[in-house]
Amino acid sequence: MSQPGSFPERRAPLLEPGPRAPEAPGSAERWLERGVGIEGSASPRIREILRLAQPPTARFLPGLIWGVLSAGAAVALLAVSGWLIVSASIVDSLVPLSVAVVGVRFFAVSRAVFRYLERLSGHDAALRQLARTRSDMVRRLIPLSPAGLGRTDRGQVLSALIDDVENLQNLPLRVVQPLAVSAVVALGAVGFIAFVSPPAALALAGCLIVTAIVSVGLGWVFGSRAEERVSLARADVSASLVDYFGSLDVLLAYGAEAPARERIERADRVLRRTLTRASVAQAVAAGVVSTLAGVASVATLTVASPGLATGVIDGPWLAVVVLVPMVVFEVFGAVPIAAASWRSVRASARRIVDALPGELPDELRSDAGIAEPPASAALHLRNVHAAWPGGTPALRGVDLDLAAGERVLVSGPSGAGKSSLASVLVGFLRADVSRAGSEFTLGGADAASLSGPALREVIGLCEQHPQLFDEDIRQNLLFARDTATDDELFAVLERVGLGDWVRERGGLDARVGDRGALVSGGQAQRIALARAILRGFPVLVLDEPTAGVDPEASDALLRDMMSAAGEQSVVLISHVSPPAGTVDRVVRIDGGRTV
Numbered sequence: 001m002s003q004p005g006s007f008p009e010r011r012a013p014l015l016e017p018g019p020r021a022p023e024a025p026g027s028a029e030r031w032l033e034r035g036v037g038i039e040g041s042a043s044p045r046i047r048e049i050l051r052l053a054q055p056p057t058a059r060f061l062p063g064l065i066w067g068v069l070s071a072g073a074a075v076a077l078l079a080v081s082g083w084l085i086v087s088a089s090i091v092d093s094l095v096p097l098s099v100a101v102v103g104v105r106f107f108a109v110s111r112a113v114f115r116y117l118e119r120l121s122g123h124d125a126a127l128r129q130l131a132r133t134r135s136d137m138v139r140r141l142i143p144l145s146p147a148g149l150g151r152t153d154r155g156q157v158l159s160a161l162i163d164d165v166e167n168l169q170n171l172p173l174r175v176v177q178p179l180a181v182s183a184v185v186a187l188g189a190v191g192f193i194a195f196v197s198p199p200a201a202l203a204l205a206g207c208l209i210v211t212a213i214v215s216v217g218l219g220w221v222f223g224s225r226a227e228e229r230v231s232l233a234r235a236d237v238s239a240s241l242v243d244y245f246g247s248l249d250v251l252l253a254y255g256a257e258a259p260a261r262e263r264i265e266r267a268d269r270v271l272r273r274t275l276t277r278a279s280v281a282q283a284v285a286a287g288v289v290s291t292l293a294g295v296a297s298v299a300t301l302t303v304a305s306p307g308l309a310t311g312v313i314d315g316p317w318l319a320v321v322v323l324v325p326m327v328v329f330e331v332f333g334a335v336p337i338a339a340a341s342w343r344s345v346r347a348s349a350r351r352i353v354d355a356l357p358g359e360l361p362d363e364l365r366s367d368a369g370i371a372e373p374p375a376s377a378a379l380h381l382r383n384v385h386a387a388w389p390g391g392t393p394a395l396r397g398v399d400l401d402l403a404a405g406e407r408v409l410v411s412g413p414s415g416a417g418k419s420s421l422a423s424v425l426v427g428f429l430r431a432d433v434s435r436a437g438s439e440f441t442l443g444g445a446d447a448a449s450l451s452g453p454a455l456r457e458v459i460g461l462c463e464q465h466p467q468l469f470d471e472d473i474r475q476n477l478l479f480a481r482d483t484a485t486d487d488e489l490f491a492v493l494e495r496v497g498l499g500d501w502v503r504e505r506g507g508l509d510a511r512v513g514d515r516g517a518l519v520s521g522g523q524a525q526r527i528a529l530a531r532a533i534l535r536g537f538p539v540l541v542l543d544e545p546t547a548g549v550d551p552e553a554s555d556a557l558l559r560d561m562m563s564a565a566g567e568q569s570v571v572l573i574s575h576v577s578p579p580a581g582t583v584d585r586v587v588r589i590d591g592g593r594t595v
Contacts, residue, residue, distance in 0.1 A: 049349040053168035055125040063122030067181040070114035071331045077107035078327040082319040126169045160355035164348035174341035178334035189328045199303040200321045207296035215336040219285040226277035228347040233271040240264040285336035293329030361389040365430040367452030374443030377538035385432040394420035396592035407570045412589040418573045422543045426461045427452040460537030464544040466528030468516035474508035480535040495564040496526040539569045
């Protein structure tokens with residue numbers, strides 16, 4: 001059953017087709033060995049993905065402010081603590097130190113509070129944006145999924161929608177915010193030290209610049225390729241697992257299970273090796289930061305200590321000058337990590353671009369158009385043509401009329417275009433009415449002017465292999481109308497002949513299994529019909545409902561389905577003749593034409 005929704009315009013600029021990732025076993029390993037990497041300059045498509053992943057300024061700014069305050073409190077805590085300890089050792093009265101004592105307590109508590117607020121605000125903004133990004137990606141896939149993803153690697157798309165999209169949350173959390181916080185705190189610390197000892201501030205600034213260049217450069221040299229290929233290696237593992245478990249019965253039957261399992265193991269080895277290289281690069285960068293933190297403290301001590309003899313600086317403030325670089329470098333240590341996260345995030349954005357085509361093929365229907373569905377459900381098709389993506393002709397001139405409440409059987413041999421007609425009726429394929437005398441109307445309105453969701457508010461499709469989710473029966477029905485009560489659900493199940501069966505299985509809480517593995521083909525069709533009836537479509541398209549059903553049970557299934565439809569109009573697409581009296585007319589299709 002199709003679900004109404006809102007989808008992007010045709011030829012959306014965000015996700016244009018990119019190079020396809022290799023799909024052969026071990027592809028990630030071969031890419032690693034050949035040294036193929038992500039292209040150097042960010043394309044407009046990738047930049048658009050990254051902009052989509054970054055939360056709006058109004059939502060992102062609070063987390064950034066709390067992060068700056070938290071890091072600033074950490075610097076201030078160490079500075080005040082150092083000043084207090086040294087001052088306490090050289091003065092007899094605690095009165096001058098009381099303010100510093102209060103400052104230590106304040107910064108110790110505020111650091112934790114600001115840190116908590118930073119995590120709360122930052123993660124809230126990132127996760128909200130992640131949900132929006134993922135829903136946008138799914139929205140862009142939906143118009144393509146019925147007809148435009150036949151050659152797409154399922155593991156690649158799955159990895160793009162789960163691992164790669166989820167990795168985009170690291171853009172605000174591990175790239176933008178840490179870099180901004182580090183920059184603000186570093187500038188603030190250098191400015192503060194400049195008031196105490198300008199030479200020490202100059203030394204600290206120089207060490208920070210050298211640290212940024214060296215740590216980021218080493219991270220790029222040792223880990224850039226590995227970090228960019230992590231998502232590719234994960235996608236290869238995902239593709240291997242999807243292929244393996246999705247066709248395990250066939251692999252076992254033909255003795256091909258061992259090679260398929262070896263592909264998984266090979267992809268896993270590549271992923272572990274890639275992650276190890278990335279981790280080593282980050283460890284090298286962290287070691288450089290720690291080393292240069294010590295160098296910075298020694299450098300500031302060296303250039304500031306002569307001021308003790310001249311009275312330019314006293315002991316407590318010298319301690320501050322020496323200690324502040326240590327905590328500044330602790331904050332600044334996020335810079336090489338942010339650089340590594342940036343490479344990983346950008347690689348994920350590239351993989352999303354590769355996995356999700358941005359142009360809707362001309363053969364598919366855009367979901368743009370009038371959002372208000374027509375009041376009448378009368379269908380009228382004349383000389384309608386349609387094709388699948390790639391230009392494969394599907395319909396070459398089909399005529400069909402369906403009045404309100406009418407039952408029409410569309411028959412014909414396999415490959416005649418019956419399922420293609422169903423895809424046209426629900427707006428998955430674009431109806432070509434450019435020829436003279438061609439038209440497709442719904443309720444007297446031009447169906448091409450309606451949006452896809454508006455069309456699917458009127459016409460619902462029960463497919464040959466209905467999609468059932470690995471949930472209970474209740475949830476599989478509530479997808480159609482989430483406000484339905486249990487009594488309403490049982491009523492619609494009674495209409496399709498499943499009432500007693502559901503009660504025997506323990507009620508609406510009974511599970512149907514992954515893709516309906518725990519129910520028969522006929523029961524799956526009845527559940528799908530119950531869902532469509534619950535949704536209340538004025539027109540139902542039943543596409544080969546007896547596929548996968550025993551011939552002895554097909555007549556009973558068709559009779560029950562046509563009876564359960566009630567006053568709804570029905571287009572029954574079947575190569576099996578229904579029981580007498582269940583349909584009003586028969587339309588035959590052969591070679592994509594009405595005959």
